Amino acid sequence: MATSSSVLDGHSEERMLRKLSAYRNYPPGVGRTSRFFPVRRVSAVRDYPPFCGPNALSLSKGDVSKGNGTEERKREFDFLARGGGSKTVMTARKSVNHSWMMLVKKKEGNASSSGGMDGKFSDAHRYCYNVNVPLLCRDNLSRGNSEADVTRNTVREIMRCFQAVCRKLLQEEEAKLKGKAKIRRRIDLEAAKILKKEGKYINSGKYIFGSVPGVEIGDEFDYRMELHLVGLHRNLQAGIDYTMRNGEHLATSIVASGGYNDELDKSGLLIYSGHGGNVMSRKKAPEDQKLERGNLALKNSIKKKNPVRVIRGAFFGGGSRRTFVYDGLYEVESCWQERGPHGKMIFKFQLRRIPNQPELPWIELQNSNMFTLRKGLCVADISNGKEALPILAVNTIDNEKPPIFEYITRMIYPSWLQPTPSKGCNCTDRCSDPTTCSCAGENGGIPFNHTGCIVEVKPLVYECGPSCKCPPDCYNRVSQNGIKFPLEIYKTDKRGWGVRSLRSIPSGRFVCEYIGELLEDKEAEERSGHDEYLFDIGGNLIKDALDSGGGFTIDAARFGNLGRFFNHSCAPNMYAQNVLYDHGDHRIPHIMLFAAENIPPLKELTYDYNYSKDEIFDSDANIKKKNCYCGSVGCTGRIY
DNA sequence: GTAAGATCACCGTT
DNA sequence: CAACGGTGATCTTA
Numbered sequence: 001m002a003t004s005s006s007v008l009d010g011h012s013e014e015r016m017l018r019k020l021s022a023y024r025n026y027p028p029g030v031g032r033t034s035r036f037f038p039v040r041r042v043s044a045v046r047d048y049p050p051f052c053g054p055n056a057l058s059l060s061k062g063d064v065s066k067g068n069g070t071e072e073r074k075r076e077f078d079f080l081a082r083g084g085g086s087k088t089v090m091t092a093r094k095s096v097n098h099s100w101m102m103l104v105k106k107k108e109g110n111a112s113s114s115g116g117m118d119g120k121f122s123d124a125h126r127y128c129y130n131v132n133v134p135l136l137c138r139d140n141l142s143r144g145n146s147e148a149d150v151t152r153n154t155v156r157e158i159m160r161c162f163q164a165v166c167r168k169l170l171q172e173e174e175a176k177l178k179g180k181a182k183i184r185r186r187i188d189l190e191a192a193k194i195l196k197k198e199g200k201y202i203n204s205g206k207y208i209f210g211s212v213p214g215v216e217i218g219d220e221f222d223y224r225m226e227l228h229l230v231g232l233h234r235n236l237q238a239g240i241d242y243t244m245r246n247g248e249h250l251a252t253s254i255v256a257s258g259g260y261n262d263e264l265d266k267s268g269l270l271i272y273s274g275h276g277g278n279v280m281s282r283k284k285a286p287e288d289q290k291l292e293r294g295n296l297a298l299k300n301s302i303k304k305k306n307p308v309r310v311i312r313g314a315f316f317g318g319g320s321r322r323t324f325v326y327d328g329l330y331e332v333e334s335c336w337q338e339r340g341p342h343g344k345m346i347f348k349f350q351l352r353r354i355p356n357q358p359e360l361p362w363i364e365l366q367n368s369n370m371f372t373l374r375k376g377l378c379v380a381d382i383s384n385g386k387e388a389l390p391i392l393a394v395n396t397i398d399n400e401k402p403p404i405f406e407y408i409t410r411m412i413y414p415s416w417l418q419p420t421p422s423k424g425c426n427c428t429d430r431c432s433d434p435t436t437c438s439c440a441g442e443n444g445g446i447p448f449n450h451t452g453c454i455v456e457v458k459p460l461v462y463e464c465g466p467s468c469k470c471p472p473d474c475y476n477r478v479s480q481n482g483i484k485f486p487l488e489i490y491k492t493d494k495r496g497w498g499v500r501s502l503r504s505i506p507s508g509r510f511v512c513e514y515i516g517e518l519l520e521d522k523e524a525e526e527r528s529g530h531d532e533y534l535f536d537i538g539g540n541l542i543k544d545a546l547d548s549g550g551g552f553t554i555d556a557a558r559f560g561n562l563g564r565f566f567n568h569s570c571a572p573n574m575y576a577q578n579v580l581y582d583h584g585d586h587r588i589p590h591i592m593l594f595a596a597e598n599i600p601p602l603k604e605l606t607y608d609y610n611y612s613k614d615e616i617f618d619s620d621a622n623i624k625k626k627n628c629y630c631g632s633v634g635c636t637g638r639i640y
Numbered sequence: 641g642t643a644a645g646a647t648c649a650c651c652g653t654t
Numbered sequence: 655c656a657a658c659g660g661t662g663a664t665c666t667t668a
Binding site for chain 1: 663664665666667668
Binding site: 225234 | 641642644645646647648649
């Protein structure tokens with residue numbers, strides 16, 4: 001009760017609730033727009049620029065090197081560390097975390113000539129394949145202490161690497177084909193080769209019965225290859241994975257893809273068909289399935305009662321994206337034969353989910369009508385129709401209503417700073433040809449896949465804008481088009497209000513912009529009391545900012561959008577990306593939040609606020625501290 | 641609708 | 655007996 005992180009430094013939750021009750025009857029965004037009540041509040045703090053020091057995380061020696069941003073950033077850090085331009089007291093501000101890890105792969109046949117340069121930048125680098133993957137944690141401290149902690153983070157990092165490499169390969173292919181032909185490359189196989197070369201396979205040494213370290217129920221995968229490389233299910237095509245133990249075949253995992261019309265029951269019962277008998281092949285005549293291989297292993301597992309991992313493959317979102325979701329451990333209960341649709345005998349197995357495991361989020365969502373019958377629904381749409389999709393507010397914790405603020409969907413710029421559009425491209429197609437599109441040239445290629453995923457982390461992304469001749473569905477217009485996923489705010493147990501999605505979000509997709517009023521830094525200093533909603537921008541383009549005598553801050557306190565509700569996490573699943581599209585002013589990029597990994601439905605959406613620890617002081621020069629309740633593996637317990 | 645594809649169990653040979 | 659190579663199987667993937 002008293003541990004709510006939404007209440008800080010001397011403010012009790014009771015006091016907070018009393019204040020809230022005064023506004024409870026006002027629907028959000030209506031009336032009293034000048035009144036503001038913060039969900040979270042921090043005292044004066046000082047914000048150092050993001051910088052990756054020697055503690056930077058690397059997955060394994062030599063293979064993953066850290067990119068630290070530009071030289072300008074380092075100079076900026078030195079500048080501020082010396083005391084230049086700093087103040088003793090500053091308001092707390094979120095900022096873009098510009099660290100990433102770089103996965104480097106040498107081209108075949110080139111390795112010998114450039115031996116000894118692994119993981120380092122060199123002239124040979126331009127022959128290398130590389131991609132900037134969003135970092136999971138800012139420093140080693142947040143990697144956790146136990147073996148299991150490290151494994152979980154390692155799994156997440158390797159999945160990010162795989163996904164980023166896939167996006168990069170897809171980008172290359174799309175650029176080559178210029179949108180004319182269908183892609184035929186197996187990017188999953190290629191990405192796996194790259195990761196294998198980098199030593200990024202885990203849990204692959206031995207067969208594992210039961211849970212796989214670092215993989216959690218609800219984790220989502222796009223390719224069978226991903227199941228393979230984290231050790232969840234090693235076969236790339238076969239649905240039953242098994243091994244020999246004490247002279248007996250036993251099943252370790254199955255993939256229920258629906259290829260044999262397998263049925264899944266909400267009660268945890270799964271009827272699974274055996275494999276073999278040429279049921280899937282059209283080239284050979286179907287035969288009776290034999291009690292061998294996986295079929296035999298599953299049958300043996302009835303007696304042994306060994307746990308079998310179940311991975312469900314389906315079009316869960318109802319869309320065109322098929323994913324594999326880890327469903328947890330099952331036991332095989334029984335086995336029988338019956339006649340299949342082709343007239344031949346097939347095996348059937350009944351599996352039951354082992355109790356006391358976390359439920360899949362799909363279950364809860366399937367049992368409720370998404371937009372009207374959500375449990376604890378208290379506001380039908382906090383955007384009041386301003387977003388394309390309604391943004392629900394649900395609270396199953398207490399009676400608190402969401403805070404009052406004015407919902408906006410466009411940045412508010414001060415009257416003296418009305419940004420003007422930069423010169424656009426002359427493309428008449430969807431800017432699929434990076435050699436002719438001038439906007440693509442600014443980016444060094446179109447930074448997005450045709451699936452709407454950002455390929456990799458960049459200091460700055462240039463989307464096409466109002467001056468461009470390309471159509472609205474241009475591949476280089478992504479984040480400017482707003483929220484695409486059904487999102488809701490919800491009351492968390494310890495972190496005030498948070499945000500989650502009702503659909504799974506693929507790695508790399510745009511989620512939400514951080515919108516508010518644009519202020520000069522010095523004006524932001526003067527707005528005390530609600531600094532929880534400040535976001536420091538333009539940090540990566542610090543040279544411009546310093547030259548012009550100061551940076552800018554987004555204040556989402558009085559006017560803002562959903563972006564103000566995302567909580568901090570030490571191991572977040574989104575990251576903030578600088579984007580320009582409607583103007584060319586590098587000092588004031590848009591702050592766009594992108595998914596850094598596959599995010600299952602109902603999982604809290606978070607990013608790294610990027611505060612520094614022990615470097616934030618109040619007016620008495622005391623170090624200010626704020627507890628972190630993000631609950632992620634390896635959380636250090638402090639936001640700053 | 642089809643062909644390429646990676647990996648492993650299995651089996652036979654060295 | 656270990657190590658290696660060939661073969662067949664496989665609820666993939668574009």
